[in-house]
Amino acid sequence: MITGSGFGASPTVDAGTAIAVSYNSRGDTSIDANFAISSTAAGGNQSVVVTTTSGTQLPSVNFYVQIPKKLIRDTGYGTNGLGSLVTISNGNVLDIYGNVILKNECGVYRNVGYFLVDQETPAQTIQGDHTLVEHFTNYSTDVPGNTVPPDEKNPISFNQTLLGDIQFIGYKAPSCLGTNDHESFDQHLTVQIDSSHSYGLSMVNHIDRGYYSGTATVNVTITTP
Amino acid sequence: MLNRISLRCVASVAVVCLFLPAFAEGAAKTPLLNRRVSISTESSSVTQYLLTLFNKAGIHGGVAIVNEQCQEAVEQFPEFEGDLRGALEKLASTGHDLHWLEVGDSLVVHNTPSPPPILMVLVRQFQFSRKEALTKSSSNLLDAPEVSAKVQSLHLVERGPELGFAQLQQPTTPQDIVTLTNTTVIDALNNMAGNHAVWLYKESRCERNIMSLNWPVR
Numbered sequence: 001m002i003t004g005s006g007f008g009a010s011p012t013v014d015a016g017t018a019i020a021v022s023y024n025s026r027g028d029t030s031i032d033a034n035f036a037i038s039s040t041a042a043g044g045n046q047s048v049v050v051t052t053t054s055g056t057q058l059p060s061v062n063f064y065v066q067i068p069k070k071l072i073r074d075t076g077y078g079t080n081g082l083g084s085l086v087t088i089s090n091g092n093v094l095d096i097y098g099n100v101i102l103k104n105e106c107g108v109y110r111n112v113g114y115f116l117v118d119q120e121t122p123a124q125t126i127q128g129d130h131t132l133v134e135h136f137t138n139y140s141t142d143v144p145g146n147t148v149p150p151d152e153k154n155p156i157s158f159n160q161t162l163l164g165d166i167q168f169i170g171y172k173a174p175s176c177l178g179t180n181d182h183e184s185f186d187q188h189l190t191v192q193i194d195s196s197h198s199y200g201l202s203m204v205n206h207i208d209r210g211y212y213s214g215t216a217t218v219n220v221t222i223t224t225p
Numbered sequence: 226m227l228n229r230i231s232l233r234c235v236a237s238v239a240v241v242c243l244f245l246p247a248f249a250e251g252a253a254k255t256p257l258l259n260r261r262v263s264i265s266t267e268s269s270s271v272t273q274y275l276l277t278l279f280n281k282a283g284i285h286g287g288v289a290i291v292n293e294q295c296q297e298a299v300e301q302f303p304e305f306e307g308d309l310r311g312a313l314e315k316l317a318s319t320g321h322d323l324h325w326l327e328v329g330d331s332l333v334v335h336n337t338p339s340p341p342p343i344l345m346v347l348v349r350q351f352q353f354s355r356k357e358a359l360t361k362s363s364s365n366l367l368d369a370p371e372v373s374a375k376v377q378s379l380h381l382v383e384r385g386p387e388l389g390f391a392q393l394q395q396p397t398t399p400q401d402i403v404t405l406t407n408t409t410v411i412d413a414l415n416n417m418a419g420n421h422a423v424w425l426y427k428e429s430r431c432e433r434n435i436m437s438l439n440w441p442v443r
Contacts (some may be wrong), residue, residue, distance in 0.1 A: 095358075095391035102364050105385050132390055145431030146384075147297040150273050150441045153280075154390035164391040172367070172383035 002031040008053025015063055016046030035063065039197035043067035043119050066118035066126050068191040070202040070225065074162055077113030085110050087216045090173035096164025107170015107177055108209065110218035114163040116156075116191070116201075129158050131192040141183035143210075148185065153192070167218050169209045182210025182217065257284050257332050258310035258325075266304050270297045271321055272425065275334055276441055279423050282309045285442070286331035287414055287424035289341050295431040331415040341428055343436065344411040346375045351413055352404045354397040359440040360386045362417050363424065367438060372410060376436070381428070384437040392443075414438075 002013065007028050013021045018041035024032040031050065047060040073081025083096065086109050093102040096111040116132075117123035132154040139148035156163065170177060187205040192198040204224040208217055255261075260282035267274060275288045305312050313334065317323045325334045333340065348369045353362040366372065367383060376383060405413055414424045423442035429435050 093385070093388070095388070097391055097393065099358070099391070099394045101358055101361050101388060101391075102385055104368070107385060109388075111391075134389060143435075144295045145292070145429030145433065145435050147270070147272075147292075147427075147429070149387045150270075150276050150425060150439070152387055152389040152439075153442045155392065155443055156390065157393060160393055166388035166391060168385055168388050170385045172385065175382045 002033065002048070002050060003029060004050070004058070005029050006052060007031065007050065010053050012051045014047075014049045014051070016048070017041065019046060019063075019065075037065060039193055041065050064120070066120070066124065068116055068126055068130075068199040068201060069119045069123065070117060071114040071163065071189060072117055072123065072203075073222075074113035074115055077162065078111070081113045082220065083111035083113070085216060085218055088170070089176065093166065093168050093170075095166055096162065101166065102168075104173045105168075105170045106173040106175065107168060108211070108216045108218055109166060109168035109170070110220065112165045112167065112220050114165065115161065116163060125161060127158055127161060128156075130156050132156050132163070133190040133192050133198070135188040135190065136185045137188065138206075139183065139185040143178075143181045143183065146183055165220075167207060167209055167220060169218075177211050179211050179214045182208065182212055184208040186223070257282075257327055257330070258308065258313075260284060260309045262305065262307065262309055262312050264302070264305045264312070267302045268299060269302065270299055271316070271336070272297065272427070274300075274302050274316070276423065276425065278309060278312055279332070280442065284309070284332050285415075285418045285421055285423055286328070287333050287411070287418065287426065289333065289335035289337070289344060289426040289428075291335075291337050291341055291428045291430070293430050295429070328412065328415050330420065331418060333411060333415070340411055341426060341436075342379060343372065343375055343381070343428075344409065344414075344426060346372050346410050348372065348405070348408055348410065348413060350404065350406050351408060352402060353413075353417060355401045355403060355419070356395045356397045358392055358394075359417055359422055359424075359443050360388055363414065363438050363440070366410060366413055366417075379434065381434045381436045384435050386437060386439045387441075389443070 011026055013033050015021050015035050018038040020036040022034045043065050045062040045064055048063045049060045050058045089106050090104055092100045093105055093109050095101050096113055116126045118126050134152040136149050185207055187207055189201040190198045206221045206223045208219040262281040272290050313325055322336050348371050351366055422440055425439045425441050427437050
């Protein structure tokens with residue numbers, strides 16, 4: 001919504017390159033417009049200019065186009081974003097919101113809290129419907145038969161500000177992890193908009209999870225911020 | 226005169242609105258195996274390659290891979306341009322024992338002559354909510370007495386799924402509850418997948434027989 005005065009009955013709005021403007025309503029004191037931002041739009045400030053019905057261009061204001069850049073840990077969750085290490089022998093796996101996701105599991109898990117942020121300094125959080133794609137590399141394990149997980153496509157909705165990654169390894173009870181059953185890998189993330197537009201995030205995690213000589217472990221270490 | 230207002234938007238939000246409906250609409254009109262796929266050279270496991278095919282073709286359903294080896298081989302898959310049937314036939318002609326079946330609007334691809342026995346178990350009754358996490362629904366399905374009995378008889382160990390990022394739980398209404406009777410596991414999974422998700426069943430016959438059921442596309 002753009003408000004002001006002296007717009008006349010049919011003012012127009014220019015929001016910059018690769019931003020299409022459509023109008024819900026226009027009037028002398030307000031314009032209700034939608035900005036459809038193409039994935040080719042440049043990040044950062046774009047000038048929004050209103051031209052009155054009589055053809056006068058009014059002073060511009062800035063419209064900031066956010067580009068997804070990285071995940072940062074939510075320092076308000078757990079210890080600097082890392083939830084507690086949870087060991088279960090026949091128990092529930094809970095997500096960061098406290099929902100029971102799995103029952104009767106034997107293993108170890110930890111939730112990690114993140115925000116998606118943009119390119120600004122200081123970085124600002126981003127809210128929006130998107131798909132967060134995980135890609136895993138450098139996989140190794142002591143469990144014969146375990147293999148690198150496939151890419152995971154996680155739907156994220158607009159009202160999710162806190163993003164919670166659940167790092168879990170375990171078996172359905174009564175089967176349990178052996179005292180040295182573990183795996184490690186790197187986790188890469190991409191924000192996907194549609195089938196041909198995506199933004200690779202800079203943050204890379206190295207993850208160790210399972211039992212190491214009898215010690216329950218879920219370590220999530222940021223190797224590239 | 227314009228007020229000094231701060232306008233902020235994320236590019237992704239608007240683009241989702243613009244592109245996704247058109248993409249989904251176009252894909253929905255074409256029979257599954259006739260969907261066009263365009264894939265550049267890829268170095269991956271056959272599992273990952275099949276998931277890429279599902280993704281590129283914009284289809285839902287599942288992949289079932291039984292691996293007799295302890296490792297999953299990484300291969301170089303050449304560039305492909307054509308329809309999904311052609312892509313699968315090309316894979317099958319290059320030493321991959323692949324089979325596929327269309328189940329309604331879903332596609333299931335498996336690398337054994339028939340789908341793994343666990344997926345063919347008949348469950349008398351199963352209920353899930355379309356509002357709950359897919360991993361939760363499928364875990365509950367594997368807990369069904371008929372499936373648990375089969376898991377035991379086959380001496381399978383059930384590895385927990387890759388859980389990924391949590392989704393906000395929405396309140397379930399009676400309309401969200403789906404009740405299936407006399408359904409196979411494979412049909413129940415396809416039902417859960419709806420018109421967007423892809424399940425992945427993996428079974429490795431190494432030192433232990435380990436199975437897992439994941440949702441790489443949720």
